[in-house]
Amino acid sequence: MTRFVVRRLISMVLVLFAISVLTFLIFQVIPNGDPAQRMAGRLSTPETVAAIRRTWGFDQPIWQQYLTTMKKIFSGEVISYTQQVNVLDQIKQDLPATLSLAIGAGIIWLVLGVLFGLLSAIRAGRFTDRALTVLALVGVSTPVFLLGAVALYFLAFRVQLFPNGGYVPLTSDPPQWLYHMILPWLVLSVLFIGIYSRVLRSNLLDTMNEDYVRTARAKGISERRVLLRHVLRNSLIPIVSLWSLDFAAVIGGGAILTESVFNLHGVGQYAAESIAQLDVPPVMVVVMFGAFFVVVLSAVTDVIFALLDPRIRLT
Amino acid sequence: MSDVASSSSLAMSGGRKPLLDVEDLRVAFRTEEGVVQAVDGVSFHLDAGEVLAIVGESGCGKSVTGMTLMGLTRSPNARFGGRATFDGRDLLAASDDELRRVRGAQIAMVFQDPMTALNPVLRVGPQLVEQIRAHGDLGRDEALERARALLERVGIPRPEERLRAYPHELSGGMRQRVMIAMALSCDPRVLIADEPTTALDVTIQAQILEEVRRLRAETNAGVILITHDLGVVADVADRVAVMYAGQIVEQGTLDELFYDPQHPYTWGLLGSIARVDRPRPPRLPAIAGTPPSLADPPHGCRFRPRCPHAFERCGELPPLEARAGHPDRCWLTPEQKRTKRRVGGQIGLAHGDEEVAA
Numbered sequence: 138m139t140r141f142v143v144r145r146l147i148s149m150v151l152v153l154f155a156i157s158v159l160t161f162l163i164f165q166v167i168p169n170g171d172p173a174q175r176m177a178g179r180l181s182t183p184e185t186v187a188a189i190r191r192t193w194g195f196d197q198p199i200w201q202q203y204l205t206t207m208k209k210i211f212s213g214e215v216i217s218y219t220q221q222v223n224v225l226d227q228i229k230q231d232l233p234a235t236l237s238l239a240i241g242a243g244i245i246w247l248v249l250g251v252l253f254g255l256l257s258a259i260r261a262g263r264f265t266d267r268a269l270t271v272l273a274l275v276g277v278s279t280p281v282f283l284l285g286a287v288a289l290y291f292l293a294f295r296v297q298l299f300p301n302g303g304y305v306p307l308t309s310d311p312p313q314w315l316y317h318m319i320l321p322w323l324v325l326s327v328l329f330i331g332i333y334s335r336v337l338r339s340n341l342l343d344t345m346n347e348d349y350v351r352t353a354r355a356k357g358i359s360e361r362r363v364l365l366r367h368v369l370r371n372s373l374i375p376i377v378s379l380w381s382l383d384f385a386a387v388i389g390g391g392a393i394l395t396e397s398v399f400n401l402h403g404v405g406q407y408a409a410e411s412i413a414q415l416d417v418p419p420v421m422v423v424v425m426f427g428a429f430f431v432v433v434l435s436a437v438t439d440v441i442f443a444l445l446d447p448r449i450r451l452t
Numbered sequence: 453m454s455d456v457a458s459s460s461s462l463a464m465s466g467g468r469k470p471l472l473d474v475e476d477l478r479v480a481f482r483t484e485e486g487v488v489q490a491v492d493g494v495s496f497h498l499d500a501g502e503v504l505a506i507v508g509e510s511g512c513g514k515s516v517t518g519m520t521l522m523g524l525t526r527s528p529n530a531r532f533g534g535r536a537t538f539d540g541r542d543l544l545a546a547s548d549d550e551l552r553r554v555r556g557a558q559i560a561m562v563f564q565d566p567m568t569a570l571n572p573v574l575r576v577g578p579q580l581v582e583q584i585r586a587h588g589d590l591g592r593d594e595a596l597e598r599a600r601a602l603l604e605r606v607g608i609p610r611p612e613e614r615l616r617a618y619p620h621e622l623s624g625g626m627r628q629r630v631m632i633a634m635a636l637s638c639d640p641r642v643l644i645a646d647e648p649t650t651a652l653d654v655t656i657q658a659q660i661l662e663e664v665r666r667l668r669a670e671t672n673a674g675v676i677l678i679t680h681d682l683g684v685v686a687d688v689a690d691r692v693a694v695m696y697a698g699q700i701v702e703q704g705t706l707d708e709l710f711y712d713p714q715h716p717y718t719w720g721l722l723g724s725i726a727r728v729d730r731p732r733p734p735r736l737p738a739i740a741g742t743p744p745s746l747a748d749p750p751h752g753c754r755f756r757p758r759c760p761h762a763f764e765r766c767g768e769l770p771p772l773e774a775r776a777g778h779p780d781r782c783w784l785t786p787e788q789k790r791t792k793r794r795v796g797g798q799i800g801l802a803h804g805d806e807e808v809a810a
């Protein structure tokens with residue numbers, strides 16, 4: 138167990154290092170990416186630009202700039218170029234919206250994905266299965282921005298069943314929070330429900346052919362028990378790992394499109410806006426923050442994995 | 453032909469109703485390659501306290517026969533024919549619910565591969581308890597105690613510990629014992645053991661067979677022992693049915709089969725074990741060629757393409773008929789068989805060139 142934790146910590150450091158260097162370098166090579174020029178504005182004199190360059194340290198060698206940025210990130214003092222506000226404060230402020238979106242949608246897509254996958258597998262080859270297959274295909278191939286826009290247009294603008302985007306904190310008004318979150322949850326979930334139900338369906342059908350399921354049937358226990366205790370339980374193991382990685386990705390800024398379409402002011406939307414303005418510090422922080430979640434949750438996943446399947450040892 | 457087989461079987465059981473009576477069993481699967489007739493008109497009976505061996509090469513329908521009796525081959529792609537009467541009811545026509553009450557309680561099965569037959573994510577104890585509690589109203593603790601006693605009975609040391617173990621923590625032999633304990637847990641009247649020893653090494657094999665023998669003596673259950681290994685058959689069986697390509701080609705008592713085999717396929721099987729001086733090969737290599745595809749079996753006698761003694765008449769399927777005491781499916785006369793089956797002073801299947809050495 139200690140070895141497992143140490144290994145994971147080392148890999149986390151490596152991942153964070155690699156991903157931060159990469160992000161930093163990408164912004165160095167983007168054309169028109171000179172932050173001093175952008176801060177000074179289009180009509181600035183070369184002197185202003187030079188002054189900005191000196192105060193922000195843009196005249197130093199790249200590795201020096203990288204180190205300075207990293208130091209600021211870890212001491213919590215990193216300031217964005219465009220808004221010139223503390224990036225960590227901004228993320229703290231945006232995090233509740235992102236967490237609300239991720240947790241709610243995560244529960245919805247897990248429950249519905251499992252439900253539809255199970256239904257599909259039980260009725261394999263029959264009408265329900267075929268209908269769900271088509272639905273899943275549509276769900277997987279509809280882009281989130283399109284789905285979100287269409288949902289907003291019909292359900293918020295035409296019928297006015299739901300609010301037209303925006304986020305209301307859970308702490309200030311729970312019913313309004315729920316009211317504002319339902320549509321984003323569903324829109325974000327559709328893709329995952331499609332994927333999960335298909336993955337689970339094929340896992341289930343594979344598991345049903347396992348010898349131990351035949352043994353279970355031979356015991357004379359009820360078909361329901363065979364299905365839940367022997368088939369579903371084993372088929373769910375890969376789904377659990379898929380879920381926690383997707384969940385981590387969504388928290389770490391992976392719901393950029395949904396957050397933007399519904400104007401939730403989450404971490405993803407913050408990242409999107411920062412990228413549009415070529416604002417390096419927020420992007421680096423969000424990217425590292427996302428990577429951090431993915432690494433932590435994949436470690437958690439491995440622990441859950443080992444709990445669910447006794448053949449797996451943590452290494 | 454099924455009439456012949458079952459009337460002769462009635463005669464053997466002294467006119468009493470057998471424990472299990474299978475008549476003209478047919479099982480077909482619809483597959484992508486066409487319809488696979490896995491079992492094609494199989495008839496046999498089983499009495500209490502007897503061991504019936506079903507022998508044959510890989511893929512000839514032995515497992516399908518066994519599993520069909522428990523309803524484990526039921527699926528939208530499977531078609532069944534014939535009858536399997538147990539306890540006055542036809543197992544093939546029974547509803548899923550009726551069958552569920554029989555499975556595990558009255559008829560139990562030990563499967564071919566112990567390595568994969570147990571659920572890898574559940575401990576051994578709960579897997580045993582599950583079956584015990586499905587067929588009686590024992591409490592959890594009583595059922596667990598019973599499971600412990602069962603493990604002890606099949607010779608597993610430190611049973612308390614094993615109950616808490618996961619399958620992957622046990623050896624193949626241990627797992628097979630657990631499977632046997634599971635099969636015995638509700639005192640079944642019929643035990644179907646599908647190659648219970650194939651996956652195990654020789655010493656474990658002997659122990660498992662001893663277990664089967666003891667079970668028969670202690671509980672008076674009827675045992676169907678499925679195997680491709682005539683050595684195992686000689687050890688424990690009372691009667692033998694030889695299967696080839698979905699059909700029974702010869703059926704008789706152990707002595708009849710070993711000392712007066714009628715079908716060339718049986719000769720081939722016997723020839724492959726006759727050499728006691730060499731270790732027994734695991735998969736009968738003595739008969740040249742491979743069994744036919746069950747999706748497209750040969751016309752006439754199914755063994756004809758591999759049989760060195762085939763003649764014109766073999767283009768017609770021989771019925772399962774008693775021509776010399778016990779039933780077989782071969783057109784040769786008993787006299788011809790007596791000469792042709794002797795190869796180098798032993799019973800065996802001559803190769804095409806070395807023909808009959810009398």
Ligand SMILES: Nc1ncnc2c1ncn2[C@@H]1O[C@H](COP(=O)(O)OP(=O)(O)OP(=O)(O)O)[C@@H](O)[C@H]1O
Binds near residue numbers: 482488490511746
């Ligand atoms: N569910 C199924 N669907 C289609 N074909 C099947 C099915 N089950 C078995 N078969 C086919 O039926 C034939 C007989 O299989 P079976 O398992 O009974 O052979 P066996 O005699 O037990 O052989 P082995 O010694 O290898 O266990 C094989 O050709 C197999 O491919």
Ligand SMILES: [Mg+2]
Binds near residue numbers: 515516646
């Ligand atoms: Mg088999």
